[in-house]
Structure formats: C-alpha cells, structure tokens
Amino acid sequence: KAGVTQTPRYLIKTRGQQVTLSCSPISGHRSVSWYQQTPGQGLQFLFEYFSETQRNKGNFPGRFSGRQFSNSRSEMNVSTLELGDSALYLCASSLSLAGYGYTFGSGTRLTVV
Amino acid sequence: TQLLEQSPQFLSIQEGENLTVYCNSSSVFSSLQWYRQEPGEGPVLLVTVVTGGEVKKLKRLTFQFGDARKDSSLHITAAQPGDTGLYLCAGATLTSGTYKYIFGTGTRLKVLA
Numbered sequence: 001k002a003g004v005t006q007t008p009r010y011l012i013k014t015r016g017q018q019v020t021l022s023c024s025p026i027s028g029h030r031s032v033s034w035y036q037q038t039p040g041q042g043l044q045f046l047f048e049y050f051s052e053t054q055r056n057k058g059n060f061p062g063r064f065s066g067r068q069f070s071n072s073r074s075e076m077n078v079s080t081l082e083l084g085d086s087a088l089y090l091c092a093s094s095l096s097l098a099g100y101g102y103t104f105g106s107g108t109r110l111t112v113v
Numbered sequence: 114t115q116l117l118e119q120s121p122q123f124l125s126i127q128e129g130e131n132l133t134v135y136c137n138s139s140s141v142f143s144s145l146q147w148y149r150q151e152p153g154e155g156p157v158l159l160v161t162v163v164t165g166g167e168v169k170k171l172k173r174l175t176f177q178f179g180d181a182r183k184d185s186s187l188h189i190t191a192a193q194p195g196d197t198g199l200y201l202c203a204g205a206t207l208t209s210g211t212y213k214y215i216f217g218t219g220t221r222l223k224v225l226a
Contacts, residue, residue: 004155035216043156043201043216055211090155099205099212100163101146104155 002027004105006091012111018079021108025072025093031055032074033102034066037088046089049074050097081112117204117217125223126192134187134220136202143207145178145185146214150199192224 005024013019025032033056034046045058049068066076072093078085088109092102117138126132136145144163148156160169162178162185169176173196175188189196202217 033214042218043203045214048211056213092155097212099144099207099214100161101144101148101158101203101205102156102214103158104148106153107155109153 004091004093004103006089006105006108008108009106010109010111012113013081015081015083015112017081018077019081019110020075020077021089021091021110023074023076023091023093023105025074025091026103029093029095029103030072031094031097032068032072033092033094034074034076035090035092036060037090037107038086043090046076055097078110083112086110086112117202117215119200119202119217119220121220122218123221123223125225128193128224128226129191130224132189132192132222134189134200134222135184136186136204136217137184138204138215139183140204140206140215141182142204143182143212144205145182146203146205147176147185147187148201148203150201151197156199156201189222192222194224194226197222197224 007022031050033048036044048056052068063079068074088107090107092104120135147159150156160176165180165182167178173190200220203214205212
C-alpha cells in the first residue's frame, strides 16, 4: 500500500513569504502529525490532527498552523517566513492514537533565503 | 521539560563489529520506539516496546526496554554498511487522554566496509 506522501519534496522561499505543505497519510490512518527537524534541535513536534480536530500542539509560534480534511489529508502553513524556519518538515501518520509510533513521509525540505 | 538523551552521539565502526546505543530519560514512558533515518528521508519505525524489561529482536538488532520504562538500548550484532544511518528513540507519554512523543537527540552511525 502507498506510504505517507508529502509534497513538495523541496521548496525555496524568500523571507516574509508564506508556504503551504501537503501530506497524504496512509489509507485508513486518521491521525496525522507534523514535525520540524533541524540539525541543532532534532525532531520538534508541531501539531497532531485526528478526525479533522487538532489534538495536540507543540511550542511553535502562531505563524505555524495546520488543518486536516475529511479524507485525512493534512496541510501545514507557515506565514511570514524567517531564515530560522529552514528545516526538513516531516509528516507522520498512524492508525489510531494508541501511542505505538508513526509512519513518516520523506519530508519537505524548506529553505528560506 | 522532558528530555530523551541518546549516547553516543556519533559512532564510526568497522563492518562486523558490535555496538550498543543508549536512550535515557528521567520520565516514565508508556511505550518507546526506535527509528532509523537515512539522509533525505523520513525516519522508519524499527520497533515499539511497551513492557518494562521487554526484549525484542529484529534480525541482528536487539532492543531492550528498561524495567522502569525510563530507558532503552539498541544492540547491533555484526554491523553492516547497510546499518548506517541516524538512529532515533522516541518515548510516548499519555497526558490528558492523548499520547505525546518525545524524540531523542539521535545517534549517527557509520559502518565502514
């Protein structure tokens, strides 16, 4: 079966712009989480959605937002981009909220210049 | 703030050697996962352990969850170049009815042929 699909794979944006990243979870998976990965900070949790509801949110500024659609696909948006937002953004899906781990996508590499 | 410390941070070994990676925290986890991540890709789930003292084997990889469910280890026997990658542990805690994950700082392993 298809894995977690993230688009686009690479993105270059200018400081001050906004960006939308997309994630299609594994078919049947209703939970989608987003993480930011940087060399210095490792994997940092952004937010988690289940059945279109945000269940958890990490410690990121309000410029970072997300949503989940009825088909479980999810998007995250970053407004007013800063240089420090350059990172690998990873989407992960799971069948339930049972705490047994995720299936990650390949990520979107965002570079802010 | 919950922390999950991994050691060592970096490991470079020859093919055929054995190695152990450690994941330690002062927090008790409901479950703990190990992932392997290759450059440009998302982490891939290797195993989930849920019971204190539990040992799981995946071919040449042996995972152990500490009796108090605060720490874990990953032992690789006869390492091969294909084992090269970033190894991440992640602990799940149940808070207010939802699971939250803390990711470890990572161990970057390089196996030389």
